[in-house]
Amino acid sequence: MEEIIRIPESRIGLIIGEGGKVKAELQKSFGAKLTINEDGTVEITGKEGLNIYKMKKAVEGIARGLSLDIVLNLCDDDYDLEIIHLEEILGKNKNILNRYKSRLIGSDGRIKKILEKKTGTDIAIHGKTVAILGKFEDIADAKSAIEMILQGNDFNSVFATLDNRMR
Template sequence: MPNTEYLKIPRERVGVVIGKNGITKDEIENLTKTKITIDSEAGTVAISPTEETEDPLSVWKARYIVKAIGRGFNPEIAVKLMGDETILEIINLPDYVGKNKKAVLRQKARIIGKEGRTKDIITDMTGVDISIYGKTVAIIGDMEQIHIAKEAVEMILSGVRHKTVYAFLEKKTRDMKIKQFHRIAKDETDLE
């Protein structure tokens, strides 16, 4: 079928995509006006437009929602990808640290931090959602938020001290708030 998107997700995440009695799959199909076909054994997913599909990006959005769930996000967070400004960024840890399992685990632990502190700080300061699953770090947010969060994660992966990463996040968050303030002030001025 034309415009059908295919992807593969971890088999252990197939049940989350389907949901209890198929409710999650049905919800994604209803939101995006698409048809989702899942091969539970292989972990393959096919997403096709339906006759009801109006938005040309619906299949693409459904694909990214399913991909986000496959990368460890719960469905409630993954459906944020329906927003026009919201995107999914996936960082493949072996690209940064090689295929050594211990190195990947060590870097995952550094990104999570003691009792989840580092992950929480990145999430709170940038406004993104982060999932650390398998050999990946997945981030959901708008372009500016993701850019800052990804840079913070890459700093950690390159061995930068957590304290330095937190200072970077504080500065970037402050800059982001100033930009927002100026945008709002400009919009209000334009309305007058």
């Protein structure tokens, strides 16, 4: 079985890692083979479809800014990665995209850290995307909170909603 994905050329080095360490760890952990081409094409091959799927998600997570340690959680069947494409929600206006990305991050990353802590997820904001890695139910909570922020809701009401869900 084979899966082919594209990642930005600027992110290839992150997938390979120093001395090929990241690539080797991904291959060992997910039991599939990675072939990374200079044009950003990544080929994932293996015998198990689930392993290929999980490695694809791991590569996408690293390309979006998550660390190797975090994406290795995808080895656990309870974990997944969801990517929110901001342009689909906010449109293509760069000023609007940057303003809402800044809202999601907060000063010194405060809002992002609170979202991660309250939902038990890891969040990476890169380019025009938000990547959320965590357990399925936690991803749903994080995605809902992010959508509320993107709709302009007050942070306190977003956090109160999360607190109520966690009870």
